[in-house]
Amino acid sequence: MHICPLAGAPERPLPAARPAVEKQGAPTPLATHLAGTRTLTVGHPSPSHRLVSHTSPPWRQVGASRVHDADGYSCEVASAILLPFHQDERLGDESIVLPDDVRTTRIDPALPLGDQWRRLTVLYDALATEVAARVATGRRSAVVTGDCLATLGTLTGLQRAGLDPSIVWFDAHGDIHTLASSSSGYLGGMALRMALGGDAGMLSAPLGLRPLSEEQAVLVDARDLDPAEVDYLAGSEVLRAQVDEIEPDGLPEGPLLLHVDVDVIDAGEVPGLRFPVGDGPTAGAVLAAVDRLLAGGRVTVLDVACPWFAPDDLMQSERRAALLSEFLARAAGAEGT
Numbered sequence: 001m002h003i004c005p006l007a008g009a010p011e012r013p014l015p016a017a018r019p020a021v022e023k024q025g026a027p028t029p030l031a032t033h034l035a036g037t038r039t040l041t042v043g044h045p046s047p048s049h050r051l052v053s054h055t056s057p058p059w060r061q062v063g064a065s066r067v068h069d070a071d072g073y074s075c076e077v078a079s080a081i082l083l084p085f086h087q088d089e090r091l092g093d094e095s096i097v098l099p100d101d102v103r104t105t106r107i108d109p110a111l112p113l114g115d116q117w118r119r120l121t122v123l124y125d126a127l128a129t130e131v132a133a134r135v136a137t138g139r140r141s142a143v144v145t146g147d148c149l150a151t152l153g154t155l156t157g158l159q160r161a162g163l164d165p166s167i168v169w170f171d172a173h174g175d176i177h178t179l180a181s182s183s184s185g186y187l188g189g190m191a192l193r194m195a196l197g198g199d200a201g202m203l204s205a206p207l208g209l210r211p212l213s214e215e216q217a218v219l220v221d222a223r224d225l226d227p228a229e230v231d232y233l234a235g236s237e238v239l240r241a242q243v244d245e246i247e248p249d250g251l252p253e254g255p256l257l258l259h260v261d262v263d264v265i266d267a268g269e270v271p272g273l274r275f276p277v278g279d280g281p282t283a284g285a286v287l288a289a290v291d292r293l294l295a296g297g298r299v300t301v302l303d304v305a306c307p308w309f310a311p312d313d314l315m316q317s318e319r320r321a322a323l324l325s326e327f328l329a330r331a332a333g334a335e336g337t
């Protein structure tokens with residue numbers, strides 16, 4: 001599995017492999033193709049959403065484009081939806097850098113001033129619109145965001161595409177707080193709980209997100225839990241697993257949203273995290289677990305959250321880019337197909 005270098009190569013994607021926003025009449029002309037780049041910027045989302053149903057989706061197809069390099073060899077090109085935000089704050093472009101050869105669709109709508117929940121709703125609605133359009137093509141998609149809260153938009157998009165996905169949540173934290181139980185008030189620490197119906201009036205209801213049942217959620221390697229999270233999980237049906245042992249066979253049936261907060265990786269390997277946690281699995285172990293789950297053929301979206309601060313230096317930036325490259329290559333790659 002590799003991503004071929006595109007520099008200097010004629011870009012000749014096959015008809016079936018063009019970016020979703022450019023094909024098959026995506027709901028509205030959402031994207032503006034920026035001249036001279038392969039980045040698409042999605043600006044103003046449509047309030048209407050096309051519903052499609054997939055009874056037997058071909059998820060073994062890859063979320064990638066097949067191109068031919070200068071020597072005529074074909075290879076897979078990764079593509080990704082990028083939401084460069086931490087909550088409703090636009091991150092600098094240096095915060096999340098995707099490899100040059102990743103076909104990137106950037107979600108960057110104009111947000112209304114004022115109320116944070118309204119801003120987040122507009123932002124995640126735009127993400128959901130793009131995810132739904134991408135998923136409707138039957139390809140696995142990759143989404144890269146600045147925090148875990150944005151996964152609510154990805155989940156909403158899958159549901160708008162007619163799916164009823166379960167969620168596999170790799171995270172050093174539980175993200176299972178409510179507004180009432182959280183002592184910090186950090187919204188990212190409530191993301192999974194909101195997917196399960198927590199504080200539904202704030203984001204889930206305005207987005208049209210249908211809360212998942214607890215049995216549809218698997219929390220993987222959450223090793224830094226607050227007492228209120230421990231109490232909730234002890235009385236809930238949320239499944240728990242470890243990175244080293246998780247296998248597709250033990251997961252809820254049906255399509256899966258695979259969410260990976262990079263802080264699940266031992267903090268020693270991921271510099272500059274907002275909430276670093278040690279004693280975690282290696283990046284290699286997390287990537288191997290992702291490989292196993294992708295090989296199961298049910299992952300519709302690989303969602304990678306990057307809750308880190310802006311990079312301190314070039315070395316830090318390059319380490320992060322290398323890590324993201326590994327994830328995106330897997331989302332695009334032929335393994336498991």
Ligand SMILES: [Mn+2]
Pocket residue numbers: 148171172173175188261305
């Ligand atoms: Mn998280």
